[in-house]
Amino acid sequence: MSHPDAIALVGPPGSGAAQVAAILAERWGLPLVDTDALIEARTGRTAADILVEDGEAQLRLAEREATTSALGARAGIVALSSGSVEDEQVRADLADWVRGGAPVVLLDLQPTTAARRAGLHAGTTALVGTRSRWRALFDARHPLYVEVATVVIEVDDVDDDGAADAVATALTAPGR
Numbered sequence: 001m002s003h004p005d006a007i008a009l010v011g012p013p014g015s016g017a018a019q020v021a022a023i024l025a026e027r028w029g030l031p032l033v034d035t036d037a038l039i040e041a042r043t044g045r046t047a048a049d050i051l052v053e054d055g056e057a058q059l060r061l062a063e064r065e066a067t068t069s070a071l072g073a074r075a076g077i078v079a080l081s082s083g084s085v086e087d088e089q090v091r092a093d094l095a096d097w098v099r100g101g102a103p104v105v106l107l108d109l110q111p112t113t114a115a116r117r118a119g120l121h122a123g124t125t126a127l128v129g130t131r132s133r134w135r136a137l138f139d140a141r142h143p144l145y146v147e148v149a150t151v152v153i154e155v156d157d158v159d160d161d162g163a164a165d166a167v168a169t170a171l172t173a174p175g176r
Contacts, residue, residue: 003028003168003172004102004171005076005102006074006077006102007078007104008071008078008080008103009021009077010085010094010145011109012082012142013114013134014116014118015082015108015109015155016155016160016163017082018034018036019160020079020160020163020164020167021034022077024167024168025076027164027168031075031077032077033070033073033077035070036079038066039063039066039081042065042066047059047063047081050062060083060084060086063080063081063084064084067093068089068090071093074097074100074102082141083137085141085144085148086140086141091144091148094148098150104149104150104151105149105152105153105167105171106145106148106149106151106152107155108145108152108153109154109155109156110156111135111138113155115138151170
């Protein structure tokens with residue numbers, strides 16, 4: 001079966017979007033664009049550093065610019081930053097991507113799995129505020145991930161290779 005020439009992957013922190021994108025790009029010999037890596041290459045700072053030093057509005061702007069650039073190429077495997085779906089322009093760009101025939105794959109997981117994978121499962125009271133903020137972000141973003149997705153892959157019980165296998169199966173199935 002042939003694979004698509006362009007795929008965008010979205011998902012909450014812990015979903016493995018960047019890792020799964022890298023696996024698929026290597027398997028299929030396609031270019032890989034990780035918008036977090038693109039932000040760092042352009043700014044010399046990580047997304048986390050931009051958030052802490054410049055605030056959320058600047059991070060969202062950097063994510064929008066990186067995503068617009070990545071999707072504009074209309075080829076390869078694109079892993080989007082987890083917060084990028086909050087931006088209306090990014091969601092419009094993803095809708096254009098889909099209209100152009102490329103899928104948007106949501107790597108979906110339960111909040112408890114995502115929190116564990118993101119390192120928020122420790123039993124310390126110091127994480128309570130972080131956990132509640134993280135859960136609020138998860139709850140706010142999840143409907144946006146679903147809105148932009150054309151394919152949903154549950155990744156709670158699989159590692160990154162298993163998630164890549166599931167994406168490949170879903171995207172190369174007959175009639176797709």
